[in-house]
Every structure is written in structure tokens, then in C-alpha cells.
Amino acid sequence: MSFPLLTVTAAVPAVGAVLTAAVPAARRTAAKWLALLFSLATLALAVLVAVRFEPGGARYQLTESHAWIPDFGVRYELGVDGIGVALIALTALLIPFVIGAGWHDADPLETSSSRWRPTQGFFALILAVEAMVVISFEATDVFLFYIFFEAMLIPMYFLIGGFGDRAHAGTDENAAAQRSYAAVKFLLYNLVGGLIMLAAVIGLYVVAGNFSLQEITAARAAGTLDMATNTERLLFLGFFFAFAVKAPLWPLHTWLPNAMGESTAPVAVLITAVVDKVGTFAMLRFCLGLFPDASKWATPAILVLALISIVYGALVAVGQRDIKRLVAYASISHFGFIIMGIFAMTSQGQSGATLYMVNHGLSTAALMLVAGFLISRRGSRLIADYGGVQKVAPVLAGTFLIGGLATLSLPGLAPFVSEFLVLVGTFARYPVIGIIATIGIVLAALYTLVLYQRTMTGPVKEEVRTMPDLRLREVLVVAPLIVLLIALGVYPKPLTEIVNPAVEQTMSDVHQKDPKPEVAVEAKNGEAAK
Numbered sequence: 001m002s003f004p005l006l007t008v009t010a011a012v013p014a015v016g017a018v019l020t021a022a023v024p025a026a027r028r029t030a031a032k033w034l035a036l037l038f039s040l041a042t043l044a045l046a047v048l049v050a051v052r053f054e055p056g057g058a059r060y061q062l063t064e065s066h067a068w069i070p071d072f073g074v075r076y077e078l079g080v081d082g083i084g085v086a087l088i089a090l091t092a093l094l095i096p097f098v099i100g101a102g103w104h105d106a107d108p109l110e111t112s113s114s115r116w117r118p119t120q121g122f123f124a125l126i127l128a129v130e131a132m133v134v135i136s137f138e139a140t141d142v143f144l145f146y147i148f149f150e151a152m153l154i155p156m157y158f159l160i161g162g163f164g165d166r167a168h169a170g171t172d173e174n175a176a177a178q179r180s181y182a183a184v185k186f187l188l189y190n191l192v193g194g195l196i197m198l199a200a201v202i203g204l205y206v207v208a209g210n211f212s213l214q215e216i217t218a219a220r221a222a223g224t225l226d227m228a229t230n231t232e233r234l235l236f237l238g239f240f241f242a243f244a245v246k247a248p249l250w251p252l253h254t255w256l257p258n259a260m261g262e263s264t265a266p267v268a269v270l271i272t273a274v275v276d277k278v279g280t281f282a283m284l285r286f287c288l289g290l291f292p293d294a295s296k297w298a299t300p301a302i303l304v305l306a307l308i309s310i311v312y313g314a315l316v317a318v319g320q321r322d323i324k325r326l327v328a329y330a331s332i333s334h335f336g337f338i339i340m341g342i343f344a345m346t347s348q349g350q351s352g353a354t355l356y357m358v359n360h361g362l363s364t365a366a367l368m369l370v371a372g373f374l375i376s377r378r379g380s381r382l383i384a385d386y387g388g389v390q391k392v393a394p395v396l397a398g399t400f401l402i403g404g405l406a407t408l409s410l411p412g413l414a415p416f417v418s419e420f421l422v423l424v425g426t427f428a429r430y431p432v433i434g435i436i437a438t439i440g441i442v443l444a445a446l447y448t449l450v451l452y453q454r455t456m457t458g459p460v461k462e463e464v465r466t467m468p469d470l471r472l473r474e475v476l477v478v479a480p481l482i483v484l485l486i487a488l489g490v491y492p493k494p495l496t497e498i499v500n501p502a503v504e505q506t507m508s509d510v511h512q513k514d515p516k517p518e519v520a521v522e523a524k525n526g527e528a529a530k
Contacts, residue, residue: 005052006062006078006138009045009088013038013095014131021124028119032103035123039095042130046092053085055501060140060214068144073210077141082502083354084137086495087281090361091137091274095130099123100477101369102266106163122163125155129270136278142211142286146201149242149278150194156275157187159267160259182255182262189255193245200238204290207231217289217509229293236294240287240302246279249339250309253332260328261381265372268324272331272368273361280338280357284350284506288342292510295343302343303426303433309336311436314443318450322381323371326451327364330407333440334360340437341422345512349425350503355418355495359406359488363415366481367403370396373474374455377467383451388460393469397456399478404452406485408444414488428515 016038023031053061060079068076080088106122132152139145161183164175201211207227208216219225227235245252256276260268288295313333320326334356341353374389374396375381390397402413409415419441427434470478488495507513 004064005045005049006064006080009042009049009092010131010135010138012045012131013042013127013134016041017124017127017131020127021120023120025118025120028107031120031123032099035127036096036099038127039092039099039130042134043092043096046089046134049080050085050089050498053080053082053498055082055498059502059505063140068141072143073205073212074143075141075210075212076144077212077214078135078138079140079214080138081285081505082498082500083281083284084502085498086354086358087137087277088134090277090358091130091133094269094273094361094365095126097365097369097477097481098126098266098269100473101269101372102126102264103473105264105266118162122159125159126266126270128155129159129275133274133278137281140213142201142204142213142216142290144211145282145286146194146197149197149246149282150191152275152278153187153190153194156271157183159270160186160263163264163267164262179262182258185255186259189245189252190242193242193252196238197242200235203231203235203238207235213286213289220290220292221509227291232291232294233297236287236291236298239291240283240298243279243282243287244305244339246282247276247335247339248279248332249305249335250312250332251305253309253313256332257325257328260331261322261325265324265368265375268327268372269365269368272328273365276331276335277357277361280335280342280353283339283342284354288506289509295510296345296512299343299345303340303430306336306340306343307433307436309333310340310440311336311443314440314447317447318443320447321383323375323383323451323455324368324381326383326447327368327371327407330444330447331360331364333444334364334407337419337422337437337440340426340433341418344422344426344429345507345510346425346428346514347500347503347507348421348428348514350506351496351500352418352421352423352425354499354503355492356415356422358495359414359418359485362481362485362488363403363406363413366399366478366485367407369481370400370403370478373470374400378464383454386455386461386464387458388456389464389467390456391460392464392467395470395475396467399470399482400456401452402482402485403478404448406489408448409441412486412489414485414492416489417492 020031020035059081063079066076068074106119129152132148136148161179164179248256259271310333313329317326317329338353338356341349406413406415409419423434
């Protein structure tokens, strides 16, 4: 029996969560270091998964399969393709930075109403989310995936509702109510999506007789499983609705600005850079893999929704006065690009969408974490409360600028490559959609540069005059993200080599080929060359 690497990769943060939660309340620092240690161990295992994965090999590798609930056809089945490997690596990479950035976010409040915040619980919940996200990227049994797709809502609910933005803690009487509202809204939206998906999961079992992704796709390819057209479309819509809520896609997006605005900056990164990627990943793996014909049927409507997300999210971001809500609406716009690339049904679009998931995670983490450091110093999320920060904290301003430039997909930084591929892939099949989507690029430049100008340049406001620059811990959190954004912007080949074979197999699932350019080249004799 081979070593169960995928199981261990998901189990290590789960064990870390239990042990961290068990640390005595008086040993808060020990709990932090223990959580960081387990997150680094998970990162080492994720690197090992990437090293052992062979891009030219079988579609799903490092597979594990064991009987779980045989009476209902449920198996414990794991396997990774190139897309799963990339997203597991992203998740494992970001969690140590999330823990480092949130090192003091769960410390006791120094106010008259102070109470002991459950420091151990904060870091244990982060590790629990990591474990559930990792196994979601590994699961090839639909029912197994569904369990962890839903279970991750529980620790996220407590992270949002129990550990709010310290900029308001102890100063705003409505802070607790706002956090509770954001947490409940997050939970309800995702639970509704999950319940609809559960009905579709049961329907899939009735039709296919099992939950194995590999068996169902193989049966469809062999022609031994024939779903009725209306049945396939209904099942597709059930799955897609849940993933669109998680992603989030307009008009199912309204929970995200509240959740990110009321969370600590590290938890906001956890939401949009890690958890939300499960939704877009599942569109590729399950929607296109299980329901190829229905995916093509729904493509025009989904592309329109994605286009609305791109333009709407960017427009609303331009008008935001709150730094964290601006980043949230920018993420809605970026997720529109990702979903557009997935359903463009071209290899460039889907490769770009997968790279976008990784690069958006890096760029949003860099920008949001630096924004969190900024907010913790001033005690305000309002853009108008800042000005001239670059004169008193140049390192903070510089890292904030690079994170912002990555968000607007500046050439030379990682998100540019993915956004370019998405637009090229979309234009090849849907030129009008591709052209309109470029509005999002212009608006991204507007909201990013205006944000930087209003917070970092101009006269130094009295309230920021004594603001300290980034400390060593904060530099260690942000610097690796900046390096990766530059490195993958200049040389994205390590990612594309892993991702592209999986994209080709996904294109094969939906029986799509890239459209050939129809360019007539005139020969010397005046006739069009063929």
C-alpha cells in the first residue's frame, strides 16, 4: 500500500487545529507557534505533492480509494490533477502568512470592556479551514466533496462573527451586531446554495448509481451513462448555483463585502484568496466534468453574469470609501474574469482562469494584509482618514503600491498573464464579451490608483504623522508574496506546465476545441492563400 500523501496533507492541519485548541488559555504564544508549525508542515507536504505530480501522467494522481458508506455508493476517493495541485499549493502557502499577519488579532482587548478572546480558537479555526479546503481540492467522490464544501462554513462563521475588525473593537457599539450580521449573511447564503446542491447530489446518485467522479465521467465518455437533457440541465444548475454563491458571482455576491469588511484582514484573505477558490475550482472539476452538455447550454447566460460581475464589481469599487470593502468589490470583479475564462470553453481561457485563481490569491493577500497593517495603525478603514502615509512609512506604502499594481494586472506582475489569457481565450470564441470585459481593466486602474493617491500621497495628516513603518514580522509576511508576484509575472512556466494538461482534459470532457483563426492571407497572384 502506497503512502497516503493526500490524506496526510489534509490531516496535518486538522490535527494541528485540535492540538492548538487544546493549548491552555494562559499559553497564547505557544498556541500561535504551534499553529504556525503545523501550517509550515502542511506547506512542506503540499510541495511534496507538487514534486511527485507528473504533468504528463495520468489525469488523477496520488489516488486513494476506500469503501466508506458502501450501501449508498459513497467512497473515500482522493486524487489530484494539475489544477488541484496548484490550488493546494496556493492554500498551503497562504496559511502561514495568514497566521503571521494575524499574530495579535486574537489577543485580549485593551479597553474597559476587555475580555479574554479565545486566541487558541482563532488559530485552530484557521487550520480547520485549511484542512477542509485542501481535502475539497483532493476529493473525487462527489459526496465526500460536498461534506467538506459545506463543513468549512462552520469555522468560517466563527472567524467572521467572533473575531471582528480591531479597528472598531471597543469603540463602536454596533461592532458586534455588524459582525453577527455579516457572519449570519455569509452562512445563510452559502447554506441555501449547499441545500440546493444537496438535492442535485442526490439526483446525480439516482441517475448514475454512484458518486465517483472518475466512474461517472468514464461512463459518459463510453456512452454507458445517458442523462436526459432536462435532467442534466437541472443537476447542472443545482451544482452551479452553490458554486456561484461560493465564488461569488453576481447577483449572489452581496455577502462578500459584509464578510470581508467585518473580518480581520487575515480572515478576509482566508475568505477571498482561499475559500472562494473552492467555488471556481468546482466549476471546472464538477460542472464541466459531470455535465458537459448542460455546461455548453448554460454558457451564454453564465458569460453575461460574469461580464456583469466584472463591470459591476469594478464600478462599485471605484465609489467605495472603505478600504476593505473596495478590495472586496475588486475581488467580485476578478472572480468575474475567472468564471468568464472557465466558460469561454477555450484552452487559453481555462488556463488563464486557473492561473487567475492562483495569482488573485497572491495579489489579494498582499494588498489586503498590507491594508490590514495600515488599518491597525490608524484604527480606521475609511480612505478619507489617511493621507501622506508614504512620507512617514515608505516601506508600507511601497508594498501597498505593488499589491495594488498587481490587482490592476500591471504587465510584469503575475495577474497580468492570467488576465491576458482569459481575455484572449474569451475573444477567440466570444469577441463582443471579450471586448466589453476590457472595461474592467480600465476601472481597475482607476480604483487602485485613486486608493493609493488618497491614502499614501499628499499632505501628511496629523493622525498618521507618527505612524510606524512595517515591522520585521510584517515584512516577513508580505515580502515573499511580493517576490512571488514578480517571479510568476516574469516566468509563469512552472505553473502553466502543471495546469495545461488538466485544462486539455477538461476541454476534452466538454468536447470542445479551440476555434481556429480565420485569416485570409492574399497570395501574390491575388488569390486568398489557404
